[in-house]
Structures are given as C-alpha cells and as structure tokens.
Amino acid sequence: MSTRSEIIKIADELIREKGFNAFSFYDISKALGIKNASVHYHFPTKNDLGIAVVNEYLAKLEEMMADSADKEPTERINVYLSIYTSTKAEGRICLVGSLASDLQTVDPELKVYLKQLVDKILNWVTDILADGQARGVFAFSVVPRTKALMIITNMLASLQLTRLTDEQDFETIKQTIIKDITK
Template structure:
C-alpha cells in the first residue's frame, strides 16, 4: 500500500470512528508517522481527502454488487446488512452514517460525491427489493424505493444508537429488517 492509500485508509477510519469534524491532518500524520506536508502533497485540502474516501467507498459498493449479483434477493439483503454489522463489530459506522450528519457543512464537491454514493446504494437496494418482491421472496406493501429508504434509515439510525446502547441492539434491528421482508 502506498502513502496515498495509507492516508485514505487512516482518514476513512478516523471519519468512521470520530466523525468528519473530529479529525485533522495532524491525526493522520501522527498515525502514519509522516509530516503534514506529506499529506498535503497528495491532498491539498481536507475536502479533497474526503472526496477520495467517498470514491473509495463507491468502488467498494461496485465490487460488493458484483460479488452478490448471482445470489438470491435474500442473500443479497443479508450480505448488504452484514456489511454494516461488520463495521459495528469494529466500533465503526458506515461512511454514509458518518458523513450524513455533516452534509450541510460540506463544500459542494463533497455533497455531490456523497449524493452519488447514496443514490447508488439506494438504487441497488431498490432493485434488489423489487427483484425479491417480484420473485415472491419478499412481502411488503409500500413501493420499492420507500421500502429501501426505510431500510437505509433504520440501519443508519441503528449504527448511531448502537454507539450508546447495547451492541446487540444493532443485531436485533438487522434481524428484524430481514424478517420483515418475508412476512
């Protein structure tokens, strides 16, 4: 892993653990034992670093979608929610959960990248729900996009709440979201 990739990785971890406004280039330089100037060489601004982090998550989402494409709708949903659960296991929250709270404080380019990631996530989730309902695997009464929005808001909210409640609360919410699809 080169220095640029290490900076992105540490920045990502700091955002997902502390939040956007609770870390600086100084935190990254201490972690990597490099000078702030080295970070500025790759990312002249914090905004440019955050955009690169979001773009990394866009690539992760695309790889995820490809890796689950052959599975059933329930397998896709289970794996999707398991990604969030894995993050909670490591005391992190998703990049969407970490950055959404600060959305209105971001410059337009960060807002645009975050919208792209959210729309790509929402579109995949909507398509997966539609596929599952059409195939008789899922049962719900609202339209597909609304159901996708309900799942996303539940999981992002559960990430936040699980920081201050019991860790098993997140797992219970995840299990309930999956069970609700088959009732």
C-alpha cells in the first residue's frame, strides 16, 4: 500500500474519530512513523487531504453500488446498513456526519465533494427502496426519497447518539428500520 493511500486511510479514521478540526498532520505522521513534512509532500494542505478522503469514498461507493446492483432489494439494503454496523464496531461516526457537523469550517471546495457524496448515497438508498417497493418486498407510505432520508438520518445520528445512551441501541435502531420497511 502506497504512503499516499495509507495517509488517506488514517486521515479518514481520524476525521471520524476526532473531527476534521481536531486532527493534525502530526497525528498522521506519527501513525505512519514518518515526519510531518512528508505528509505535506503528498497533500500540500489539509483541504487537499480532506478532498482526497471524500473522493476515496465516492470511488468506494461506486464500486459497492455496482457490486450489489443485481442483488435483491433486501440484500441491497443490508449492504447499505452494514456500512454503519462496521463503523459502529470501530466506535467511530460516519464521514458524512463528521464533516456535516464541521460544515461551516471546511473549505467550500471540500463542501462540493461532500455534497456529491451525500447525493450519491441518497440516490442509492432511494433506488433500493423504490426497487423493493416495485417488487412488493418493501412497503412504506411516503415516496422512496423521503423514506431514504428517514433511514439515512436514523443511521447517521445513531452512530453519534448511541455512544451517549446504550451501545445496544444502535442494533435496535437498525432492526427497527428493517422491520419497518419489510412487507
């Protein structure tokens, strides 16, 4: 794995653990056993690094969507929900939730990429729900896009909130979502 890729991986973990404004280039260099200046060689500014992290998500998501495109709606929604299960296991929050909280402090350029990521996720979940509804395996009383918004907000905030309530609550929320849309 290239240093560049490793930096992106660690930056992602740090953003989701401490937030964009709370991690430093030194944190990354320390984790990789290199120096501060070496990180700047790969990413001149923090903004550059942030954009690289978001772009990595855009690419990964594209791949994930393609891989599951031919699957059943039930399995596709599980693929989506399982992303958060992994994140919960890490004890971290999701990238979108972290950056959305810091939105007023990030560079407008980064914001543009973040918007693209959110759009892609929303369209993906909307598509899964519409497909499930058309095939008669899902049922809900609002338009698919609205139901997608409800599910995404449940998942995003569950990572943030269940560190303060009961850790078991994450799984409760996830199961409630599945039960709720299953016909």
